Amino acid sequence: MKQYDFETVIKRRGVGSGKWDEMEKYRVGEDIIPFSVADMELKNAPEIVEGLKTFLDNSVLGYAQPTEAYKNAVKSWMRRRHNWEIDTNWIKDAPGVINAFFTAVKAFTKEGEGVMLMTPVYYPMYFAIYRNNRVLVDNRLVINGDRYEIDFDDFEKKAKDPNTKLLILCSPHNPTGRVWTKEELTRIGRICVDNNVLVVSDEIHNDIIMPGYTHTVFASIDEKFAQNSITCTAPSKTFNLAGLQTSNIIIPNERIRERYWQEVCTTEGNPKCNILGLEGCRLAYEHCEEWLAQTLALIETNRRIVADFIAEEFPQIKVFRLEGTYLLWMDFRGLGIEAKELARILKEEANLFFDEGFIFGEQGAGFERWNLACPTRYIYEGLERLKGTLNKHLK
Ligand SMILES: Cc1ncc(COP(=O)(O)O)c(C=O)c1O
Incomplete structure (x- = not known):
């Protein structure tokens, strides 16, 4: 079987990488280790790269429309990988999922109305609320051991408030890192249906x-969900x-689909799509399952190395169970270092870039999110630096 190369890295400095440009606002240096922003420090699947080259050789890059080939690839992926049968007419493409939940907030709620989040959570979800003058309905997740759980009493109480719309x-x-169980999702869905709360399910x-x-x-x-x-x-x-x-x-x-699209057209005037993105999506869904399988194995290897090392060296740091995503959530509060100081030490002294927990909401203060989608040697190097730097502060 073909083995993909997850060790060769492509330099991303100075070539328009949002993640790298952001890190270099703090520090410029060859030895930055990037565990921040959720994109991978891995080469793209060769099937996508080669497929896009072929596509470019045979295309005119004028205005694009979502093709049937793209939509069928999405439909087939959802059936094969997620056991969900969809109609291609249900698909609306968007430049990003953030665009989509911003649009939904504007289309389905009014100023002053409530939008519920289960926090701590991905920070642009707060922006969708605050920047549109909506009200945050904060359903705080509860830590139980090494995982978070939903406080359903609080969830139901807040969903019942007639001001909560979404x-x-x-x-x-x-x-x-939680993957909600079918039972948890069913409870969420029933409460939302019973209380007319629309669900935007970000399953990126x-x-x-x-x-x-x-x-x-x-x-x-x-079907009601x-x-x-x-x-x-x-x-x-x-x-x-x-x-x-894409x-x-x-x-x-x-x-709902028509109202959503009306809002997109109102905001964007003439919504467009990226011709290479549609083709990239099709190539990925049709040709890259083996690449994905090997990437998942890499993430699991990296997770295990981090979890074992931390358990051995810093038992005061809690590593949460990783059920899904490639983002490992870690609670550093047991070290007794104040959250902003911890962030400073990691960036400035260790040259290690995680995402600070407090950006996901105040309950995240003192936590760090570690992006594991990178070559394994970065993980070893990151752990050694973490050890060296923390030990200076703990002595
Ligand atoms: C939960 C979640 N939603 C959305 C996004 C970003 O989506 P997009 O880049 O498609 O706007 C991310 C990126 O990390 C994410 O974690």
């Missing part, structure tokens, strides 16, 4: 599932294609 569900959940991490866990598409559980939801998927996390700006927004309910 839930942005992060599934799998970033940053906690749905393909990055660790051994022993199963992702369930929220809308696939019950399908009719009360917008499902956001993309090849951007799974195959590291965020720069191609996400698949799947909306079974015709009325």
Whole structure:
């Protein structure tokens, strides 16, 4: 079987990488180790790179439309990988999932109305609320051992408030790494249907599932959930294609789909799509399952190395169970270092870039999110630096 190369890295400094440019605002140096922003420090699958070259040789790069080939690839992927049968008419492409949940907030809520989040959570979800003058309905997740759980009493109470109109569900959940079980999703779905709360299910991490866990598409559980939801998927996390700006927004309910699209057209004037993104998505979904399998194995290897090292060297740091995503959530509070100081030490002294927990909400203060999608040697190097730097502060 073909073995993919996950060790050769392509330099991303100075070539328009958002992640690297952001890190270099703090520090410029050859020895930066990037464990921040959720994109992979891995070469793209050769099937995508070669496929795009062939496509370029045979294309004119004029205005694009989502092709049937792209839509059928999405449909087939959802059937094969997620056991969800969709109609290609339900798919609306978007430049990103963030665009989609911003649009949904504007289309389905009014200023002053409530949007529920299960926090700590992916920070642009807060932006969708605050920047549009909506009200955050904060359903705080609860730590139980090495995983987070949903406080359903609080969830139901908040969903029953008539001012709560929409839930942005992060599934799998970033940053906690939870893959919600079918039972949990069913409870969420019933409460939302009973209380007329529309669900925007952000499933961008749905393909990055660790051994022993199963992702369930929220809308696939019950026809009532399908009719009360917008499902956001993309090849951007799974195959590291965020720069191609193509996400698949799947909306079974015709009325919701039309209202959603009306809002896109109002905001954007003339929504466009990226011709290479559509083709990249098709190539990924049709040709890259083996690449994905090997990438998942790499993430699991990296996770195990980090978890074992931390358990041995720093038992005061809690590493949460990684059920899905390639983002490991770690609680550093046991070290007794204040959250901002911890961030400073890691960046400035260790030259290590994680995502600080506090960006995901105040409960994240003192936590760090570690992006594991990188060559394994980065993980070893990162752990050694972490050890050296923390030990200076702990003595
Ligand atoms: C939960 C979640 N939603 C959305 C995004 C970003 O989506 P996009 O780049 O498609 O806007 C991310 C990126 O990390 C994410 O973790």
